[in-house]
Structures are given as structure tokens and as C-alpha cells.
């Protein structure tokens with residue numbers, strides 16, 4: 001099967017049936033949760049301070065649910081009505097918007113303490129029509145410039161995505177830099193076909209010195225890693241069930257336990 | 269759910285609409301009140317980001333007159349409780365938001381505002 005973004009526009013691909021299938025798949029839930037935790041780690045927010053975040057392409061709320069758990073206030077946007085409907089059913093706490101991120105945001109300057117995006121921006125690489133405003137570079141430019149404006153200075157945006165080539169990484173990164181961001185690409189488990197994950201880690205403002213150093217990617221035994229993560233995830237779910245309500249689980253330990261590693265980032 | 273916290277950071281993003289494009293005006297709205305967890309630190313942190321007159325105006329449009337015209341200098345708990353209610357507990361479920369400048373209508377259905385632009389409105 002070819003990649004989803006090559007099959008149909010997102011709001012069609014994620015129709016009623018796929019939105020439910022996607023959200024109920026436990027494997028998907030686990031992977032999206034793991035990547036969300038990793039994105040939060042890369043976001044490097046001041047510890048134990050409340051924050052107001054943007055979840056770009058929030059879908060049915062699998063990533064937003066983690067933000068709820070962690071006690072963040074957030075706003076989510078997505079282009080697929082069916083995904084947003086599932087998010088409503090799941091009673092996520094963020095405010096939701098029906099929005100095409102390629103058209104840009106209208107948020108006032110400095111509105112957010114940070115932004116995450118999990119498995120979304122590869123969709124911006126596919127033109128849907130031949131209108132000039134829907135060419136991928138135009139849409140990426142709108143997206144990154146309005147995102148940059150919406151973020152506080154200093155802050156970060158961390159966007160995990162699935163590039164299909166180095167050229168795509170290059171294109172996305174260069175447009176982000178032109179929009180005023182610093183930062184670059186962080187690759188986790190670069191040598192594993194299955195576990196490799198690409199994060200675009202963007203900085204607003206140079207301030208904060210060491211704080212705005214590009215973080216290192218993860219390496220190591222991703223099989224064991226994946227098992228450990230799954231255990232943790234199950235523990236989290238259990239403790240959530242026990243407590244009977246969402247709470248702020250400040251349980252970031254498992255992220256920190258991941259093997260500290262040699263450097264594998266590439267700055268584009 | 270459009271809450272006033274989100275409404276307060278939202279301007280019109282239609283092409284060429286760059287001034288007098290905030291705050292969006294509510295139209296034919298229905299609201300629901302839902303309790304939210306009170307977090308004084310969050311509110312204190314968010315306060316400097318608010319456009320105060322826009323918030324007071326929007327709250328009044330929705331029938332809540334609890335906030336003072338001017339942002340008070342003394343931030344006490346009583347004030348934060350009011351702010352908490354206005355920002356986080358009033359949910360606009362149906363209706364629309366209209367740009368004061370270009371008059372673009374952003375419909376709200378099921379609590380979700382439709383921010384999609386037509387081809388000619390994309391910047």
C-alpha cells in the first residue's frame with residue numbers, strides 16, 4: 001500500500017471509517033503516544049510550569065490526550081472533520097479548529113508557549129490542485145511564517161513527520177529557516193528501518209543560549225526500547241484507570257531512561 | 269469548543285485582512301457552561317498575553333459582565349476565579365464569528381469553528 005498522503009487528500013483519506021479505525025488501533029495509539037512524549041521532551045518547556053500549546057494536525061486527539069495527561073492547556077487544529085468528531089467523542093480538553101494548516105494561522109503574535117505536530121506535515125508536500133496558492137512551497141511558507149508569529153519568543157515547535165526523501169527534508173527545513181526559525185532535524189534510531197523517527201525541532205529566538213542547542217537523537221536497541229515503552233504505556237493506562245480521572249502524570253522518567261547516546265543529528 | 273481563551277488569540281487570516289481584524293464578533297451563538305479545573309499559575313502566566321478590552325467585550329456579548337473594564341492591578345484570588353470562569357468555562361457551541369474588517373464569517377458547529385478559507389481568500 002502506498003503512503004496515505006499519496007492516496008487522497010487528508011480530509012477524504014481520514015473519513016468516518018478510517019478515523020475510527022486509526023483511533024482504535026492499539027498499535028497506532030502506542031506509537032503516537034510515544035512520539036508525543038518524545039516531542040514534549042524535545043520541546044524542553046520549563047519544568048512544572050503550566051503552558052499553552054498548539055497541536056498541529058491534532059486529528060482524533062491521540063496526541064492531545066497526552067497533553068491533557070501532562071496537564072497542559074492546548075488548542076488543536078485539523079483539516080479532517082471526521083477526525084475532529086472522534087476527538088469530540090473522546091472528550092479531549094483542548095479547543096478544536098477545522099483548519100487547513102497550509103492556509104496559515106490567524107493567531108495573534110506570541111500566543112503559544114510551544115507547538116507540537118505528530119505525523120502531519122508530510123501531507124503538505126502533496127499539491128491537491130494546480131492553483132498557485134496550493135503549491136507545496138507556497139503552503140509550507142504560509143504555514144511556517146504564521147506559526148512562527150504565533151509562538152512566544154523564545155520557544156520551540158517540534159514536528160515529527162515522515163519524509164520520503166532527503167530532498168523533502170531539505171525543502172521543509174529551508175522554508176522553516178526562511179520563515180525565521182532556527183534549529184533543524186533530529187533523528188531518533190537512524191539505523192533502524194522500523195524505529196527511525198524524524199523530528200523537525202524549531203526554535204523561535206536565539207535567546208537562552210544552551211537552551212536553544214539542537215538536541216541529540218536517540219540511538220540504541222530499539223527493540224528492547226519499544227518493549228520497555230509499551231510496558232510503561234500500559235502502566236500509565238492502568239494508573240489512569242485506577243484514579244478514575246485524568247490527572248497530571250509527571251512521569252517523564254521513562255523518557256530520560258532511554259540510552260544516552262552519541263550524536264546523530266544533522267543540521268541542514 | 270470555542271472558549272474565550274481561544275477567541276482572544278484569534279484574528280482573521282483571510283488574504284489582505286491585516287488591520288482591524290480582531291476581535292472576531294460572535295453572531296447567533298449558543299453557549300454551554302462546563303466546569304474546568306482551576307489553575308492560578310496558568311491564569312497568572314496567561315494574563316499578560318490577553319487583549320483585555322477584547323476579552324471584556326466578548327464576555328459581555330455572551331452575557332457575562334463579571335470582569336472589570338480595566339484590568340486590575342491587584343491580582344487576587346477572587347479576580348482569578350472570575351477570569352477562570354470567563355476564559356475556560358464558557359463554551360460557544362453553535363453560531364459564528366465574523367471578522368470586523370472583511371466580514372468573513374467563520375461558522376461554529378458542534379463547538380468547532382470552521383477556519384477554512386476559499387481559494388481567493390488564501391494569503
Ligand SMILES: C[S@@+](CC[C@H](N)C(=O)[O-])C[C@H]1O[C@@H](n2cnc3c(N)ncnc32)[C@H](O)[C@@H]1O
Pocket residue numbers: 010011014032056057058059060061062063077078079080083099100101102117118119120123124
Ligand atoms: C496520522 S494523523 C495524526 C493525528 C494526531 N496528531 C495523532 O498523533 O494521532 C495525520 C493528521 O494530519 C491531518 N492533516 C493532514 N493535512 C492537514 C492539513 N493541511 N491541515 C490540517 N491537518 C492536516 C489529518 O487530517 C490527520 O488527522
Ligand SMILES: [Zn+2]
Pocket residue numbers: 280281282285289367368369370371372
Ligand atoms: Zn478579515
